[in-house]
Amino acid sequence: MTSPDATLPIGVFDSGVGGLTVLRALRAALPGEDFLYFGDTARVPYGSKPPALVRQFAWEISGFLLRKGVKAIVVACNTASSVALPDLAASLSVPVYGVLEPAVAAALRVEGRVGLIGTETTVQSGAYQARLARAGRAVWARPCPLFVPLVEEGLWEDGVARLVVAHYLKDAPKDLSALILGCTHYPYLKPVIAEVLPGVQLIDSAEVTARVVAEGLEARGLRNPEGAGRVVHFVTGDPGTYRVLANRLGEAAGEVHKVELGEL
């Protein structure tokens, strides 16, 4: 049975533009659905900020999206997923999906030792490690704070990228079989990471998350296969700058609205 809420858009949020990789996968998996994408570009990045602060930001943004009217919320940010997800999911009136569980599930389908790279806050939260440990898996984890600025500068195919990636991954154990790219920016560095760690399966949470969201909405009667496929973007920073950066990352952002922090 289809819920009367099925025609509402899906809310997606991230600290900035990184979550656009998740939005792209969602649109591919859910053609026809409408989306509200929220990028907190005035307060980006989240990955170097403390958990309590990121949790506060996640609450504010979720409240904003709910007031706009959404049928589900996708936390398209690994840092926010790591520190805020169980609380949000338990308290909000709509289904909430993060990027952590789908990535962990994908990693568990690969035998052997799992690696995790992410922001400082994501890795220090221990959320991925705890989940993998519960499944009896040994985990190697490493924060890579320079990856996000590297990608946002468009340097992901440059020699600098190779050196920085090699620096962070030089202590990776020889027997790693899978590596979770635990930050939405990291998929841009996939070719370089694959060069540095040949034979390791790289897990990009965007696609696996999109599949989990599609199945979840279907099960709750919340799918809208016949919508217009419209995306409206909300940013706390400058809309023009957001458009430029989104374009650099391969996403055309049409309708972009500025949200004042005081409105959150």
Place this chain on the structure above:
Amino acid sequence: MTSPDATLPIGVFDSGVGGLTVLRALRAALPGEDFLYFGDTARVPYGSKPPALVRQFAWEISGFLLRKGVKAIVVACNTASSVALPDLAASLSVPVYGVLEPAVAAALRVEGRVGLIGTETTVQSGAYQARLARAGRAVWARPCPLFVPLVEEGLWEDGVARLVVAHYLKDAPKDLSALILGCTHYPYLKPVIAEVLPGVQLIDSAEVTARVVAEGLEARGLRNPEGAGRVVHFVTGDPGTYRVLANRLGEAAGEVHKVELGEL
């Protein structure tokens, strides 16, 4: 004649911890003065954000400091100095000092071609270049977005720092005689920059700014040589994280208060 306001503290602000290099130079030049240091750690960094947004942040923080009661404001952030300074100085009721003019004045004391490195927003604002051009100087300018995260991760003496510095400075003209370190974080990279650009005079705005502030306060009768030398810190992010990061950069932050963004 000494003004009755002379016993008030001096307000100093930055996007985060970078301005602590300026605070340190100010305390050395002005022993006995009290300071309020404001680090906007919930919204850091400013250097990749658009001018209008940084200007708004600078206004909000200046208003906060004035309400707390300060006799002068030092904008210890090159990005905010580049985009907000003339407006702030023209509109506030207390003297306002930035880091741009003192650095330009120091560069002009060196003959020959001047270079500028800074954040994306600082370099794109063209504020330094316009000021140097008015003095008839040729300028080479380059934004270095990875330098701040590099320093904040404590990697300034690492091999990665050498590679990243070499990447950004590889196109520097051979005849450069001075280079303005146009971001408060960059002085930590001085040894590596000096290796890559031997013989180029590196201009650190902290010390020259402290001298200009000391002379300015003296001239206005606002010096307080007999205060307690107390520093109170205000941050928009987490006080504990701020203390850790400040320590990593060599500053002990004793009294730290959390300010909610809604209070600004």
